[in-house]
Amino acid sequence: MKAIVYRDNGGPDVLRLVDRDPPAPGPGEVRVRIAVSGVNPTDWQARSGVGHPKQFPEVTPHLDGAGTIDAVGEGVASGRIGERVWLFMAAAGRPTGTAAEFAVVPGERAVPLPAGAGFDLGASLGVPALTAHRALTVAEDGPRRLGPGALKGRVVLAAGGAGAVGHAVIQLARWAGATVLTTVSGPAKARLAAAAGAHHVVNYREGDPAAGIRRLAPDGVDLVAEVALGANLGLDLAVLRARGTIATYANEGGGPVELDVLRHLVLNTRLQFLVLYTAGPEARAAAVADVAAAVRDGALPVGEEHGLPLLRFPLDRTAEAHRAVEGGAVGKVLVDVAGA
Structure with missing residues (x-):
């Protein structure tokens, strides 16, 4: 061969x-x-x-x-x-x-x-869809599994919605009933994120992206699926609701991550790091089952x-x-x- x-x-x-x-x-x-x-x-x-x-x-x-x-x-x-x-x-x-x-x-x-x-x-x-599933199922108040309606009433922010994982986050969150926002760096990527199913697309290089997201989600974002934690943590904190979750699967750009501990304490933030290798067999099995169901649904x-x-x-x-x-x-x- x-x-x-x-x-x-x-x-x-x-x-x-x-x-x-x-x-x-x-x-x-x-x-x-x-x-x-x-x-x-x-x-x-x-x-x-x-x-x-x-x-x-x-x-x-x-x-x-x-x-x-x-x-x-x-x-x-x-x-x-x-x-x-x-x-x-x-x-x-x-x-x-x-x-x-x-x-x-x-x-x-x-x-x-x-x-x-x-x-x-x-x-x-594989990696993109299973990572996206894990990011969407680590919040303190759940859900642990995805399916139609599982994220109803939740607001999800997919950082970098034109990337492979961001794309899967948008699609799985939509399938599960969330309101989906995403951030992108320009018009071409905005078109891709919209085609993936994002309800709202925000260009983080224009104007005040935090204010724009807050206008779309006045009560704050429930969960952020983050691809560049060092670069985006300030924005994430500005739009996160109390007891919200930042699930980070990468740190694109490799910049340092500086924590404003007091702000995290006041918000009761959950900051979840994730990678498939060490996510554990139960979490991976749940992700495989739910992604397979989403594929069957054409999602x-x-x-x-x-x-x-x-x-x-x-x-x-x-x-x-x-x-x-x-x-x-x-x-x-x-x-x-x-x-x-």
Whole structure:
């Protein structure tokens, strides 16, 4: 099979296209013929060694992807063969991810794709959708699960609504019944955030964004899904209601985070940090189940008309796909594996 590998941490040039024997699934595992592989910031961070020490002599990257189960290991029902699935955390704690013609994962990490849901959508779920779910379910007064009506009466602010996670936050929050606001940096991204389903879009580079958000949500925001905590914490505090939650999954820009402790105390702020690897199996299982339900409901479409442009690369240009993500490309970067 064709596979992308790296043996040393470094820039995109460490990625190599090689031939390898297809892996065999072990007990409790399935083998998936990959159609499309999704690329996330954590993939290039792992490749470069930023916060992700390399665990194996050779690594095939990428956590997310979609394809068809073609073999199962002991303990997995043979009826799963032929099932179309989306994968999450494929390369987490394992040497082989989805940047290959075949990937082996534990059976629970291969989630059925319903009829009508394509492989592009499947490869775009994983990290963005599961992270968004976690961000929307950490408030002190809940909910812990998402579904239609679960966030009714709540106001959600998706920071960076044109990003992959921000896009998923908008879509899941809308599906769950929230009023959704989002911040963006310009008109093009505003159009994408609106296409994703945001009720209100605020350009944080124009005027007084805090005043604008307060006009739209006079009682304050219940929950902020934050992508750049250092840059945005002041704005978040200015619009957060008492006992509100700031759920942060990244700190884009890498700036320092300074806490005004008294303001947080007075607001009874919940500041929740999150990452999928250490979220815990119960939280991940709930996220997988709810995201799968949202997909069945047609609530998580992708493509530019739905606010998430798709940027495609063939398998032998995976290094270019990594450069695109690392460079802040707007949209979802996908690697076409089928037919490599």
